[in-house]
Amino acid sequence: MENQIMTQECTHWPSPAKLNLFLYITGRREDGYHELQTLFQFLDFGDKLSITPNDSGEITLSPEIEGVPLRDNLIYRAAAALKSETGCSLGAHIHLKKVLPMGGGIGGGSSNAATTLVALNYLWQTHLNDDELARIGVKLGADVPVFVKGFAAFAEGIGEKLTPVSPEEKWYLVIRPDVSISTADIFSHPDLTRNTPKRPINALLDQNYGNDCEKIVRLLYPKVDKQLSWLLQYAPSRLTGTGSCVFAEFSSAKKAQEAYARLPGNVFAFVAQGRNTSPLKEALARCQSSETQTI
Known part of the structure; x- marks a missing residue:
């Protein structure tokens, strides 16, 4: 047809x-x-x-x-x-x-x-x-x-x-440090954590979140490490995936915008709500x- x-x-x-x-x-x-x-x-x-x-x-x-x-x-x-x-x-x-x-x-x-x-x-x-x-x-x-x-x-x-x-729909300040990250380099790194125990969804949703790749990315990319250290002053923060973006989580748009207004230097950043x-x-x-x- x-x-x-x-x-x-x-x-x-x-x-x-x-x-x-x-x-x-x-x-x-x-x-x-x-x-x-x-x-x-x-x-x-x-x-x-x-x-x-x-x-x-x-x-x-x-x-x-x-x-x-x-x-x-x-x-x-x-x-x-x-x-x-x-x-x-x-x-x-x-x-x-x-x-x-x-x-x-x-x-x-x-x-x-x-x-x-x-x-x-x-x-x-x-x-x-x-x-x-x-x-x-x-x-x-x-x-x-x-x-x-x-x-x-x-x-x-x-x-x-x-x-x-359906996790909580929080507000996030997302920042991209000016670096390009090789996913292959992260996943092939000898010090990457590869044995985190599997856990059920409910247990994972009910505890503080983390990213097993973050330690290696911070080690290899000082700009990411510096940006995360700055964010952690204001809110729980971490790496997303294996890219270069880092994010901080907030309970309101107002709090996220306040941290955004304090951003040092000229970096790509935005505030958005989780959906x-x-x-x-x-x-x-x-x-x-x-x-x-x-x-």
Whole structure:
């Protein structure tokens, strides 16, 4: 059956950041992958994708990202994968408004890919469910399924076993020190903790959170160590994932903004609230309920 375009108007879709509220490494498999337990929560802050569907059959993007060929771009790859999976003959132009730092550990590229899959599945009427979209997404990046499904999740295995959870939706001050971190260097470091005992979800949610990668990142990257030391003056703070971003948690927006106002130097930082339901999921629901494509 020939695909029908729902609209040829420009539609706007959020591509939210995420935090790993905790990250524990519980073992290492024979294939080299690490077993882990981690908690994902979304933020009400992120990139924006403006998508104009068309019947050209082509995927075009703007602006170009220096050093990233079109066919290597995760947005393009996500759109192409959806076309391939469904046999869709339609096209789209996608414009990315980028605010999330690359390599920050807050999910920018994975979130962009997930937003592309979810939005085009709706706009092209390809009618895949979340599980089917997640199966496409995991081939693009390990975190893509979390963004596709759109709910805060406890992840186990190598990150593929997801259980929806509802941690407190706190306010966060997120800071990206001016460094690029190699995930491979962190996971291959001989001093990385790899034997944290596995614990049930309820036990993990009911204790102070930590990140087993933080010690190694602080050792190898003095700028991260310095930024975390500064944050810890104001609130419980830690590394997110294996990227360079660090965050402090607060009970109110006012307290987070007060710490933000004291930030020394010129660093990338923002204040955002944790969200257990992704802004992308909410946008899709509004779109479906109102049968309009302007979000």
